[in-house]
Amino acid sequence: MTGDQWGYGKEDGPSAWHINYPVALGNRQSPIDIVPDETTLDRDLGPIFLDYDSCTSINISNNGHSVVVEFVDSDDRSMIRGGPLDNPYRLKQFHFHWGEKGHEGSEHTVAGLGYASELHLVHWNAVKYRSFTDAASAPDGLAVLGIFLETGDDHRWLHLITDVLFMVKYKDSVTDFKGFNPKCLLPNRLHYWTYLGSLTTPPLHESVTWILLKEPIVVSDKQLGMFRMLLFNGEEEDERKKMENNFRPPQPLNGREVRSSN
Structure with missing residues (x-):
């Protein structure tokens, strides 16, 4: 396994990432297991605000590890603010993690239990840093909004994504995907847990303020099955x-505080 080659298999998966990315053994790694009874209720944590009304999606792609939707991030049209954040962060992209059929596939767990999938909306601190690349390695560079997906009925809007997945079946494939607003993927309530962590994929930079929504969204087995039709290879x-089980297991908390917004 070379520095830019990693995956989710036995030889190139999370247990081997530390070989090329020593920070994998750091003190601020993600994901973690959230134990609600052990979190700190912080009444000073205000609500989060998602200013997505003018956001502009560009394309959808298969990067060999997940499916990714990219956004225009050259201005302040799509932002997350409030909560634990000192200033607004711009939306860069979102992607998913999922398991095999009938199994858990979220990265974060709650009291040791996982969800079927997890959605990550990745934002960067454009107030302090000149580019996403600069922000990605800075301690306060990124803010990731995590949303759990549980199985049940069809999600009303997820088909907008699953309907185009056949266009990005193979690694490095990309197609236009304009006009999508991720606001439709949010749950009704935005109560959250927050902690300081890292990217969950190499290079595993310890640069993320995590905001994990407590309320999951509901999607169907059929909709999740569309993600499993993607391939890891070209x-x-x-x-x-088959692209499945593309998640990193929980990492040690190492004494970090997990705060609760309510």
Whole structure:
């Protein structure tokens, strides 16, 4: 496994990431297991505000690890603010993590239990840093909004994404995906847990203020099954590796405080 080659298999998966990314053994790694009874109720934590009304999606792609929707982030049209954040952060992209059929696939767990999938909306601190790349390695550079997905009925809006997944079946495939507003993927209530952590994929920078919504959204098994039709590898490769179980297991808390907004 070289520095830019990593995955979720036995030899290149999370247990081996520390070989090329020593920070994997750091004190501020993500995800973690949230134990609600052990979190700190912080009445000074205000609500979070998601200013997504003018956000502009650009494309959807398969990066060989997940499916990613990218946004225009050259101005302040799509932001997260409030809560634990000192200033607004711009939306850069969102992506999903999921398991195999019938199994948990979220990265964060709650009292040791996982959800079917987890959605990450990645934002960066454009007030302090000149680019997403600069922010990604800074201690206060990123803010990631995490949303749990549990199985049940069809989600009213997720089909807008699943309907185009066939266009990005293979690694490095990309297609236009304009006009999508992720506001439709939010739960009704925005109560949250927050803690200081890291990216959950290499390079695992310890740069993330995590905001995990307590209320999950509901999606159907059929909708999640569409994600499992994606492949980890490229169209020119002979082997076909289904994209599933693309999540990192919980990491040690190492004494960090997890705060609750209510």
